[in-house]
Amino acid sequence: xxxxxxxxxxxxxxxxxxxxxxxxxxxxxxxxxxxxxxxxxxxxxxxxxxxxxxxxxxxxxxxxxxxxxxxxxxxxxxxxxxxxxxxxxxxxxxxxxxxxxxxxxxxxxxxxxxxxxxxxxxxxxxxxxxxxxxxxxxxxxxxxxxxxxxxxxxxxxxxxxxxxxxxxxxxxxxxxxxxxxxxxxxxxxxxxxxxxxxxxxxxxxxxxxxxxxxxxxxxxxxxxxxxxxxxxxxxxxxxxxxxxxxxxxxxxxxxxxxxxxxxxxxxxxxxxxxxxxxxxxxxxxxxxxxxxxxxxxxxxxxxxxxxxxxxxxxxxxxxxxxxxxxxxxxxxxxxxxxxxxxxxxxxxxxxxxxxxxxxxxxxxxxxxxxxxxxxxxxxxxxxxxxxxxxxxxxxxxxxxxxxxxxxxxxxxxxxxxxxxxxxxxxxxxxxxxxxxxxxxxxxxxxxxxxxxxxxxx
Ligand code: NAD
Ligand code: UDX
Numbered sequence: 001x002x003x004x005x006x007x008x009x010x011x012x013x014x015x016x017x018x019x020x021x022x023x024x025x026x027x028x029x030x031x032x033x034x035x036x037x038x039x040x041x042x043x044x045x046x047x048x049x050x051x052x053x054x055x056x057x058x059x060x061x062x063x064x065x066x067x068x069x070x071x072x073x074x075x076x077x078x079x080x081x082x083x084x085x086x087x088x089x090x091x092x093x094x095x096x097x098x099x100x101x102x103x104x105x106x107x108x109x110x111x112x113x114x115x116x117x118x119x120x121x122x123x124x125x126x127x128x129x130x131x132x133x134x135x136x137x138x139x140x141x142x143x144x145x146x147x148x149x150x151x152x153x154x155x156x157x158x159x160x161x162x163x164x165x166x167x168x169x170x171x172x173x174x175x176x177x178x179x180x181x182x183x184x185x186x187x188x189x190x191x192x193x194x195x196x197x198x199x200x201x202x203x204x205x206x207x208x209x210x211x212x213x214x215x216x217x218x219x220x221x222x223x224x225x226x227x228x229x230x231x232x233x234x235x236x237x238x239x240x241x242x243x244x245x246x247x248x249x250x251x252x253x254x255x256x257x258x259x260x261x262x263x264x265x266x267x268x269x270x271x272x273x274x275x276x277x278x279x280x281x282x283x284x285x286x287x288x289x290x291x292x293x294x295x296x297x298x299x300x301x302x303x304x305x306x307x308x309x310x311x312x313x314x315x316x317x318x319x320x321x322x323x324x325x326x327x328x329x330x331x332x333x334x335x336x337x338x339x340x341x342x343x344x345x346x347x348x349x350x351x352x353x354x355x356x357x358x359x360x361x362x363x364x365x366x367x368x369x370x371x372x373x374x375x376x377x378x379x380x381x382x383x384x385x386x387x388x389x390x391x392x393x394x395x396x397x398x399x400x401x402x403x404x405x406x407x408x409x410x411x412x413x414x415x416x417x418x419x420x421x422x423x424x425x426x427x428x429x430x431x432x433x434x435x436x437x438x439x440x441x442x443x444x445x446x447x448x449x450x451x452x453x454x455x456x457x
Contacts, residue, residue, distance in 0.1 A: 001079060003016070003019050003076075003078075003081065005027070005028045005029065006073065006105075008029065008036070008043075009046075009085060009155075010046060010336075011119060011154050012028060012081070012084075013044065013051065013055070014161045017064060018162065018273070020053065020054075020057060020063040021063075024191070025392055026061065027064075027072070027073050028065065029069065029073035031068060032068075036067060036068050039055070039066040041300065042193055046335065048337075050162040066322075070108075070109065073111035074110055074114075078112075078113070079114070082118055083119040083154075085120070086120045086122055086277075087271045089159055090219045092277065093284075098130060099129075101129040103116070103134050107136065110134075110147065111145055115183075115188065116130060116134065116150065118152045118211070121153060121215070121218075121277075122151075122211060123199035123211065123280075124211045124215075124282050125148040126152075127207045128149075128377075130149045134147055148175070148181050148184035149182035150185075151207045151211045152172065152173050152174075152188065153214030155170070157174075160333065168201055169201070170203055172208025172210050172214070173185075173204055174200075174209060175204065176207055178204065201262070204432055215274055218274040219274065219278050219295070222266055223292070224261075225263075228242070229265065231450065232450025241453050243450075245450075262408075262432065263430055264302060266330075268338055269336060270338055271339075272341060275295055286353060304345075305430070307344070307348030307349060310349065313426070313428075314357065317352060318354035321355075322398050322423075323349055323356050324359075324388075324398035324400070324401045325356055325357070325358045325394070325404060326340040327403055327405025327410065328358055328360035328404070329342075329360055329366075330408075333409045336363070337370040342360075345402060346385070350378075353384075355386070355450070356384065356385055356386070357388045357395075357396070357398060359388040359389075359391050359403065371385065388439070392417055395421035399426065400422065401418065402429075403427070403431055415444065420440070424445075427439065428445065429447065430449060436452075437455035
């Protein structure tokens with residue numbers, strides 16, 4: 001099938017590459033010339049395991065092309081995927097300007113039937129806005145061409161995006177019940193047929209329910225994390241181990257084991273903004289989603305938990321103190337720094353007067369870019385950050401190590417070397433990578449999340 005992907009970011013590039021891998025003829029459009037140049041020069045603009053190989057293979061086979069040519073992109077695809085960003089507006093609602101711009105471009109150049117797929121995460125009712133934008137452009141050109149807007153939210157996780165896309169738990173597709181909607185449904189069915197071969201994974205529904213499902217899923221997952229973080233903080237007080245509690249409750253199939261890890265808060269491009277956007281949608285209808293307000297507040301507080309523990313240990317004024325930080329990306333296997341907990345920790349430590357040495361296996365360059373923006377008005381703080389060459393280099397002369405991202409490379413370090421390099425053997429573990437009792441036996445002062453019962457014995 002002939003497919004156009006509008007927006008060649010995390011979701012767009014993964015969607016385009018994976019659909020090409022399945023034999024489709026894919027045109028990836030972006031307005032960012034830099035991204036398109038990188039792709040046309042054989043690279044990829046993001047770090048995502050397995051993606052570069054798929055892109056290279058399909059480029060070589062002529063199944064995927066990258067361009068900034070809007071008119072050509074509209075002409076190319078019978079199915080037009082909108083996969084542009086929907087960042088938070090100042091009031092927390094989803095900013096739909098890129099989605100509407102993409103829709104207008106479709107309306108400006110289309111001449112035959114198009115299935116327009118909202119792949120971006122968009123608030124309930126957006127498909128109607130996309131339809132209206134396309135119709136207005138068609139009207140301005142006095143052209144009659146049919147189309148149908150479909151909602152097909154994406155559930156991939158960064159760091160496992162290719163695997164998630166290729167082996168989805170479910171495919172959610174919302175179509176309307178008009179003749180055009182039926183035509184769109186049959187094209188979507190054909191496109192996704194390879195994913196449904198062994199068993200049917202597609203959930204067909206109306207457009208609004210599909211749009212809602214995406215927010216409901218992310219809000220549910222964010223709620224589980226904030227709930228566990230709140231329990232972890234209580235566990236520290238009452239003398240319980242949150243990891244034991246996690247196993248104890250996760251074994252109940254009604255609860256399940258996933259997304260119950262307490263830590264130093266959730267980040268990324270999705271949970272923070274989607275929780276906020278769902279709250280805003282509710283407010284538009286005069287409702288307050290109290291649970292989601294709490295989820296957000298707990299997460300904001302949780303991002304400070306490592307810094308707070310470090311200040312409790314070393315004092316509020318950290319002048320003269322030097323710390324090592326392992327992990328900057330919001331989660332492992334990505335270089336994405338959006339809403340990363342490391343940024344909050346760095347702000348806390350630097351503002352309290354400390355200096356830091358940081359290390360991340362892949363996001364050093366992206367971290368530099370983002371931190372320069374975070375501290376643009378405080379060059380003296382920026383100057384207090386040293387970018388280390390490797391994890392052990394970061395530890396030299398540090399008063400303590402703080403772990404923010406659970407990269408595999410941090411899971412089994414040479415603890416003798418860790419102790420030898422640190423000024424004093426103190427570890428603040430924001431992702432509960434290590435066993436507190438083992439750390440105590442190794443002579444390391446260990447501060448986990450919700451595990452102090454095991455270190456205070
Ligand atoms: P991104 O910022 O990585 O990519 C968006 C791309 O769209 C950018 O390259 C931008 O230049 C391009 N763009 C903007 N306007 C355009 C236009 N008019 N025409 C062509 N290109 C245009 O964003 P992302 O992380 O891929 O997210 C895209 C959407 O998917 C968002 O709604 C997000 O919530 C959702 N989503 C993201 C993830 C994720 O893990 N990143 C997962 C599921 C859903
Ligand atoms: C999320 C959703 O999982 C995915 O389905 C959706 O399409 C996009 O948003 P992503 O943001 O890539 O994916 O990462 P995810 O693995 O969900 O982690 C999000 C954040 O939650 C990370 O900061 C992670 O460290 C944190 N997290 C996750 C926890 O703190 N505890 C957990 O148990 C799980």
